[in-house]
Amino acid sequence: MQQHVSTKTASLYRMVMPDHICPYGLKSKDLLERRGYTVDDHHLETRQETDAFMDEHGVKTTPQTFIDGERVGGYDELRVHFGIDPPKEEQSDTTYQPVIAIFSVAALLALGLSWHQYGTPLTLRAAEWFVSLSMTILAIQKLQDVESFSTMFLNYDLLARRWVPYAKIYPFAEALAGALMTAGALVVLSAPVALFIGTIGVVSIVKAVYIDRRELKCACVGGASSVPLGFVSLTESLMMMLMGLWMPLKAFVLS
Structure with missing residues (x-):
């Protein structure tokens, strides 16, 4: 049938x-x-x-x-x-997909480098690489269109509002610090740069989001970002601050 x-x-x-x-x-x-x-x-x-x-x-x-x-x-x-x-x-134009992709790939790269270098993915150096590689990848996003990034950055960064050229310097500084920290080289240069831009970022984001209660888009992944300013951008700046403190401590105190 x-x-x-x-x-x-x-x-x-x-x-x-x-x-x-x-x-x-x-x-x-x-x-x-x-x-x-x-x-x-x-x-x-x-x-x-x-x-x-x-x-x-x-x-x-x-x-x-x-x-x-x-x-x-x-x-x-x-x-x-x-x-x-x-x-x-x-539908909302807000999305965390770009930062999820960046942090996920940075984590995989860091674990892979650690595995190659030390025979295990779970090392302290892997954590350092995760932060430094995240910085460099985020910098690439900004450097694709520096003009657009700087415009969005000026919405909330306190230093850029006082000295506008800083908005265009920032992604280059982040890329330089991230690359040097990945190599573990010139800590006397990379650490102060990361600490400086990270600290300014933390203060600016806390003021804009948690004190002034402004709803803004984050320039962390470039000027066309749909990522809301807040926890993610604060995390990026905090990671740079911590690396700026940790790398010289490791190089000159703990070694």
């Missing part, structure tokens, strides 16, 4: 041209297939064909997905339809 198996189907209209294949169309097709849909894949192969489709359905973008004859929309709407993302009106 044959069993009737119902198949979920969806119609997808996406741009597939000789010089352009829409990435969101590929993402939509992949998402539908992973959700168990058989995709009726319609290629819009010319600009004229794409414009005619958009005019017919009263939409401004492609791809467009139709399920059970009802238009769901583009890739973002498809994610909402499947419950992956909340509805647009409930």
